[in-house]
């Protein structure tokens with residue numbers, strides 16, 4: 255196993271450590287050993303990666319993926335999800351608990367972790383459920399979930415409609431200092447809706463989900479957060495109103511963090527025209543004005559992470575009338591290039607874009623990695639910022655194909671992914687080289 259790697263002359267962007275410039279990065283025994291402006295001597299037996307013209311980045315961290323195992327292995331497994339992750343430059347993912355055996359107890363958490371160890375590709379951090387069976391009725395064993403390895407507690411896919419239960423969960427979570435991650439949707443407001451409520455839903459004749467379905471719940475949970483002093487993480491924020499409330503809560507010092515998905519930053523509700531179920535997800539694609547507000551919020555630091563909400567589904571789940579289509583799209587293998595669309599169009603400077611995929615999410619959940627200082631894990635993603643390619647869903651490593659971005663031209667591509675100093679992805683191929691297995 256080549257335990258020494260030298261990344262030569264790449265543009266290293268490491269927002270946490272204020273680095274943005276041409277550097278050599280030396281990796282030894284799974285950790286970053288040195289980052290140098292000057293050329294480093296090549297240690298004997300080192301693997302040398304010529305990174306000139308490339309960006310050398312901390313491995314990306316995705317706070318929000320659905321790996322579907324246990325229970326829906328036809329859509330994704332921990333292994334195929336990890337393959338998709340490293341192909342997308344992600345070296346760590348947080349796995350949502352809405353599997354078909356819900357991750358609401360330590361046994362399921364351990365199963366996911368053992369599958370991740372067997373996959374041996376990237377870090378998988380399970381998130382455990384807030385309530386048993388995601389039913390919103392009775393709290394799950396939070397202590398057991400955290401000691402089994404859950405890094406966040408969430409009913410993602412479902413809101414906790416009962417405010418008293420939510421308040422208790424927030425209160426209880428302070429004992430473990432674990433973030434409570436919320437899918438904000440007032441079911442009485444979203445009921446029957448298939449897309450964002452606005453002129454487009456009226457034109458298409460589809461029942462709408464008003465922005466208030468999200469914003470009202472964000473408001474409720476920020477009030478509960480203030481009373482409990484917990485940590486709240488808002489999943490897949492989609493509207494202007496939510497952003498305004500988060501900004502104000504942060505100003506007052508509340509411990510709130512949040513994430514936005516690439517699709518909510520790139521597409522608006524007009525993507526639903528044509529009734530393509532690949533544009534159907536929860537929360538729905540919102541108005542252009544919401545998209546603008548989200549873009550502002552990721553640029554100014556109101557939102558700390560871009561997370562994919564990678565939600566694999568089968569062909570038949572999507573090949574139905576719009577109203578019957580299942581919610582969700584996959585995102586691991588397009589997240590970086592879609593983020594680069596925001597860089598190329600001037601919405602985000604490169605350093606901020608990288609921060610949203612690395613240090614931002616690491617800090618929000620207190621995860622290792624997300625930067626490249628000496629001593630940090632050698633989780634490294636090498637990208638070509640200008641390579642042009644066209645998204646081809648058939649070539650994804652994910653087991654599913656449900657993306658609205660098939661056929662979209664992209665500029666910026668992941669070239670290599672390294673986890674703990676081992677190369678796990680290179681030029682379209684996933685897997686460890688023989689020496690590092």
Ligand SMILES: NC(=O)N[C@@H](CC(=O)O)C(=O)O
Pocket residue numbers: 320352410411412437534535536537563565566581582583
């Ligand atoms: N985001 C989605 O559209 N789908 C998610 C669950 C959810 O958050 O609704 C899924 O698990 O498929």
